[in-house]
Amino acid sequence: MNEPRLSAVELFSKINGKPILQGINFEVEAGALIGVIGPNGAGKSSLLKHLSGYLTPSxxxxxxxGQSLGALSSSERAAQVSYLPQSNRVEFPYKVTELVSLGLVNNANLSIKEKKQKIAIALKRLDIEYLADRTVDHLSGGEQQLVHLARILLQNTPIILLDEPSASLDIGHEAQLMNILHSLVKEQKTVVVALHNLNTAAEFCDRLMLLQSGRLIADGKPDKILTQELVQTLYPYQVQVSTNTVTGNPNILAVKKLKT
Ligand SMILES: Nc1ncnc2c1ncn2[C@@H]1O[C@H](COP(=O)(O)OP(=O)(O)OP(=O)(O)O)[C@@H](O)[C@H]1O
Structure with a gap:
């Protein structure tokens, strides 16, 4: 592998003395879609916050x-990494186009006309041109999420970190989002996305990093990670892992009976 674009080395984090991340190591190359999975409280959001520089490791x-994230200035970091946190509800009456235009803050060289064109392209890529003149505070959760994603697209950074971006999206928009992430990977972006939906992770991600109690317990291709044995150890309910007959990828179903 060439020099990794993003890596973590012996990453430990504590909050109020409580260990949150415990010795995380990985390397990610350019042009990859990496899913971060794991049960509630496993450390997915905390990991993304550290990768974005929002939190500093213990x-x-x-x-x-190869450059330490902590050594970068905030503008150098912003040129490299964009980050969409898990909760980003906006209750201010910003116009959609105003919020999306924040993705262009580092493009002082662009004319107003060029900025408007770029905003229109980002909205179109997400099929939300019809929201352009609305105010963000009156949008549904899923619509707001798509607007934030348009802003992230405009930031155009080599590394994109998304924390459960599909949590409030319907199945159609989720598939659309994951396909857009795939197209970004083809443009050599490195995309790291925390996901709860294991089927989405299995279908769309090139590689999965599985966290449990702040530790990276498995890292590899979805079919190597999403095995019956491993998935069953993570959740208190019975799960059934089969193979999707159309795509050949793992298919994960929680079944009704409680584990005894
Ligand atoms: N600011 C904080 N203060 C105290 N504990 C925290 C703080 N932030 C996170 N934690 C704890 O760190 C652990 C990891 O939290 P994190 O949000 O990273 O998990 P997660 O895998 O993203 O969970 P979820 O799937 O529920 O979003 C949890 O036990 C959480 O309670």
Whole structure:
């Protein structure tokens, strides 16, 4: 592998003395869609916050193209990494186009006309041109999420970190989002996305990192990670892992009977 675009080395994090991340190590190359999965409280959001520089590790380090994340200025970091947190509800009456335009803050060289064109392209890519003149505070959760994603697209950074971006999306918009993430990967972006939907993770991600209690307990291709044995150890309910007959990818179903 060439020099990794993003890596974590012995990443430890504590909040109020409680260990949150415990010795995370990985390397991610350019042009990959990586899913971060794991049960509630496993550390997925915390990991993304550290990879974005929003939180500083207790020890260990995050590197972007071999450079310590902590050594980058905030504008250098913003040029490399965009980050969409898990909760980002906006209750201010910003116009959709105003919010999306925040993705262009580092493009002072663009004319107003060019900025408007770029905003229109981002809205079109997500099929939300019809929201352009609405105010964000009156949008549904899923609509707001798509608007935030349009802003992230405009940031156009090599590394994109998304924390459960599909949580409030219907199945159609979720598939659309994951396909857009795939197209970004073809443009050599590195996309790391925390996901709860294991079937979505199995279908769309090139690689999965499985967290449990702040530890990276498995890292690899979806069919190697989403095995009956491993998935069953994570959740208190009976799960059934089969193979999707159309795509050949793992298919995960929680079944009604409680584990005894
Ligand atoms: N600011 C904080 N103060 C105290 N504990 C925290 C804080 N932030 C996170 N934690 C704890 O760290 C652990 C990991 O939380 P995190 O939000 O990273 O998990 P997650 O895998 O994203 O969970 P979920 O799937 O529920 O979103 C949890 O036990 C959580 O309670």
């Amino acid at each position: 020890s260990g380090n995050v590197f972007i193209k």
